[in-house]
Amino acid sequence: MTVTITATLRTLFTLPRMLRHGAAVGAHLPPDASVVLDPPTPELRAALTAAYAGDHVPARDLLAATRVGAEWERRGGYVPRLAESALHSPGWLDAWLAESPRDPDAVLVKAEHCVQQAWEIRTGARASSVSRDQFQAFFALLDDAVPVIGAAAELNPTDPVPWQVALTHARGSQAPREVFDAYWAEATARAPHHYGCHVSALQYLCDKWYGTHEEMFDFAERAAAEALPGSKLHALPLLAAVEYDVVADGPPAEGDRIEPSRIHAALERARELSDAYPHGDPEVAGVRNHLALMLLLADRHGEALEQFRAVGVHATEFPWGYLGDARGEFLEFRAGVRMHVAARTPFFSRPKPPGDPAGAETASASASSPVSPHCLALVAAPPHTVADAALMCGVPLRIAPAPGRSSYVELAADPEPGIRATLLGEDRLTAAADNFTTGEPWPALVLRRTGDRYGFTLLQQGKKVADHDWDPAAPVPDHAAVAATAGTLATAYGLADTRPVTNLLRGSDDPARRQSALVAALGLPPIPAGFGTRDEVLTTLAGARVLARRGFFAGIVDTLSGDPSGGPTVPRRPRWWVLRVAALLLFVPVTAYAWWDPDIGWLRASLSTIATCYITGRLTGAWRRRGRVRKG
Numbered sequence: 001m002t003v004t005i006t007a008t009l010r011t012l013f014t015l016p017r018m019l020r021h022g023a024a025v026g027a028h029l030p031p032d033a034s035v036v037l038d039p040p041t042p043e044l045r046a047a048l049t050a051a052y053a054g055d056h057v058p059a060r061d062l063l064a065a066t067r068v069g070a071e072w073e074r075r076g077g078y079v080p081r082l083a084e085s086a087l088h089s090p091g092w093l094d095a096w097l098a099e100s101p102r103d104p105d106a107v108l109v110k111a112e113h114c115v116q117q118a119w120e121i122r123t124g125a126r127a128s129s130v131s132r133d134q135f136q137a138f139f140a141l142l143d144d145a146v147p148v149i150g151a152a153a154e155l156n157p158t159d160p161v162p163w164q165v166a167l168t169h170a171r172g173s174q175a176p177r178e179v180f181d182a183y184w185a186e187a188t189a190r191a192p193h194h195y196g197c198h199v200s201a202l203q204y205l206c207d208k209w210y211g212t213h214e215e216m217f218d219f220a221e222r223a224a225a226e227a228l229p230g231s232k233l234h235a236l237p238l239l240a241a242v243e244y245d246v247v248a249d250g251p252p253a254e255g256d257r258i259e260p261s262r263i264h265a266a267l268e269r270a271r272e273l274s275d276a277y278p279h280g281d282p283e284v285a286g287v288r289n290h291l292a293l294m295l296l297l298a299d300r301h302g303e304a305l306e307q308f309r310a311v312g313v314h315a316t317e318f319p320w321g322y323l324g325d326a327r328g329e330f331l332e333f334r335a336g337v338r339m340h341v342a343a344r345t346p347f348f349s350r351p352k353p354p355g356d357p358a359g360a361e362t363a364s365a366s367a368s369s370p371v372s373p374h375c376l377a378l379v380a381a382p383p384h385t386v387a388d389a390a391l392m393c394g395v396p397l398r399i400a401p402a403p404g405r406s407s408y409v410e411l412a413a414d415p416e417p418g419i420r421a422t423l424l425g426e427d428r429l430t431a432a433a434d435n436f437t438t439g440e441p442w443p444a445l446v447l448r449r450t451g452d453r454y455g456f457t458l459l460q461q462g463k464k465v466a467d468h469d470w471d472p473a474a475p476v477p478d479h480a481a482v483a484a485t486a487g488t489l490a491t492a493y494g495l496a497d498t499r500p501v502t503n504l505l506r507g508s509d510d511p512a513r514r515q516s517a518l519v520a521a522l523g524l525p526p527i528p529a530g531f532g533t534r535d536e537v538l539t540t541l542a543g544a545r546v547l548a549r550r551g552f553f554a555g556i557v558d559t560l561s562g563d564p565s566g567g568p569t570v571p572r573r574p575r576w577w578v579l580r581v582a583a584l585l586l587f588v589p590v591t592a593y594a595w596w597d598p599d600i601g602w603l604r605a606s607l608s609t610i611a612t613c614y615i616t617g618r619l620t621g622a623w624r625r626r627g628r629v630r631k632g
Helices: 002-021 044-050 057-068 074-088 091-099 104-122 132-155 161-172 179-190 195-205 213-225 232-247 260-275 282-297 301-311 327-345 381-388 429-434 478-494 499-506 511-521 552-560 575-595 602-631
Strands: 376-381 397-402 406-411 444-450 453-460 465-472 543-547
Touching: 044 057, 044 074, 044 091, 044 511, 057 074, 057 104, 074 091, 074 104, 074 161, 074 195, 091 104, 104 132, 104 161, 104 478, 132 453, 161 179, 161 195, 161 381, 179 195, 195 213, 195 543, 213 232, 213 260, 232 260, 232 282, 232 453, 232 543, 260 282, 282 301, 282 327, 301 327, 376 429, 381 397, 381 406, 381 543, 429 453, 444 511, 453 478, 453 511, 465 478, 465 511, 499 511, 511 543, 575 602
Parallel strands: none
Antiparallel strands: 376 406, 376 444, 397 406, 397 543, 444 453, 453 465
16 A cells, blocks of 8 residues: 555656656657668668569579678578568579579578478477477477588588577577587687677577576676677677576576676676667667666666667567567657656756767668658548547647548648657557547548558557558568458448458558558548658648647647637537536536635636536537527
C-alpha cells in the first residue's frame, strides 16, 4: 500500500515536468515511422531485391568483391542475410549453384542456408518447448549441412566465414568442446579479430548453451582487450552483459555471479566505441541498440537517450527481440526514456541540448538510411464528418474531398508540435486516424511510401485491424497472414471475393503498382499524384482545408459546439449526445466539490460553474429542437 501511494505521489509531482518538457526532450530523434528493423546497406539491399526477383547475379558480384578484397567482416554480415532470403525464395540460389557448382560464394551461402533451415524448424525456443519431431528434423538437417560447410571451407581456404557457420553448427549439433575448440582455432588462424566468429563463439560459451556466465565474460573481456582500435570486439563484453542480465533464465548459480563492476566496465567500453563512430552509422547500430537497453536498465536514462539518438533509424532485431516484437519494443522503450528524462528535468529549466561529437552530422551519408516516410489516409466519410471527428486528435490535418463522398487526409506542417503530438507514438497520421475513427462506423486506410517500401494500415473503430508492407528486399509474406489481412479488408469495404486482394498482397515486386491496384480493388478514390515524392500533396486539390491543431481543452470546447465551422449538426448524432452527457457528468460533481471546499477558491469554482451551465444549456436547447427536427 505504501509503495502504491509513493508511486502515485511521484507521478503527480513529475507529471507537470513531463508535460512541460516532453515535446522538447528527444525532439531530435527521427519519427517512429522512419525507424526500420535491420535495414540492409544499399548494395546488400540491391542484391536481396534481385534475389527475390529470381536474379542471383547481384548477390554473386557482391560476395565476389568481398572475397577478392578479403573484406571478411562485410562478408560475414552479408552471407546470413542472403541465406535468409534463400529460405523464402530458394530459386535464385539453386540457379546459381546449377550454373557454378564450385563457386565458393554460392557454396558458402548454401552452407549457411542449410544451418538456417535447420534452425527454422527447431525455432529459437527453449529446448523444453521444442517437440521430439522438431528435434529429429533439426539434427537431420544439421547432418546434411556438414559436407556443404566442409566444401565451403575447402573452396576458399583463407576465408574465416565458413568457420563462422561451423561455430553456429557446433552450437546446434551439441558438438563437444574439443570440436568447438578446433573450429575456433581454424577461425582465428584466418582472422583473429573477426567479429562474426566471436559472436558465434560467445553464444556457444554462454550459460544457456554449453558454458557459464564466468566463462562467457572471460572470453568476451579477453577478446576486447586484444581488439584493434575501433573494432566492434570492444562491444563483446556488452553482449555478454545482455546475455547475463536480460536473456538468462532466473538468477545465476552460486559461484557464477558476475561482479557489477564488470558489467559497468562493459558499458563504458561500448560507450567509448559508440562515441568513435558518427551518429546514424549502421556499422555500430547493433552495439548502440544493446547499449541503449543496458543503460536504461542501469537507470542511466540520459545516456540511453543519447544512444537512441546515435542509433537514428537503425533499430536491430536484438536485443529488443528478446523482449517481444523487436521494432515495437524499440519504439516503446525510446518513448519511455524520453518521458523519463523529461520528468527528471526541473520545471523551470530547459532540457539539456544534445551534444554533437565531431563528425556526427556525417552519419555515413550513405543511402543506407531509409528515406523519410510519406503518409496519406483514405477515409470513407465526407470531409466535414472527418473534421468533426478529428477535432481532438492533437495534430494539424489537411482534409480534402475525394470521389465517392470520401476524404483524403494528411498531416499539415507543424513547426512546433505540442506534447500531445509528441506522445502519439507511431507515425502521427496513423495515431490521428486511430483517434478520429473511434466511435465511427467508417474505416480509414493509411498508406505509406518510404523509398521503395510501400505499405498500409487499416483502422476501424479506433483500432489497428490490419497492416501490410511491400518490401522488395524482404521475404514474401506468409500466405495465411496475407489471407487474414485480405479478409479483414474485404469485411471493412464490403468485398465478396478476397482473391484479387490476396494476390496483390502476396508479392513484393513493383510495390507502387500493387498499392495503387489495392486501392482500386477496395473501391477507394485514386491516390493523388505526387504522393511518396513530396510532402503535403493535398495542397493542390480543390476544397482542401487545414484543421488546425487544438489544445486539449480547446478541442473539448470545439467538439461541444458542433462542427468545426461552428454551425450545429442537425440532426444531432449519437456521438454528440454521448460527449456532452459525459462532460456534464464530469463537471457537475467537480462544481459541487469546488463550492464545498473553501481551499479551491471562488475563481475556479466560478469557472467550473460556467462550464456546467454552458453544457446544460447546449443539451437543453438541443433537446428542445429535437422534436422540431423530427417534424421537419
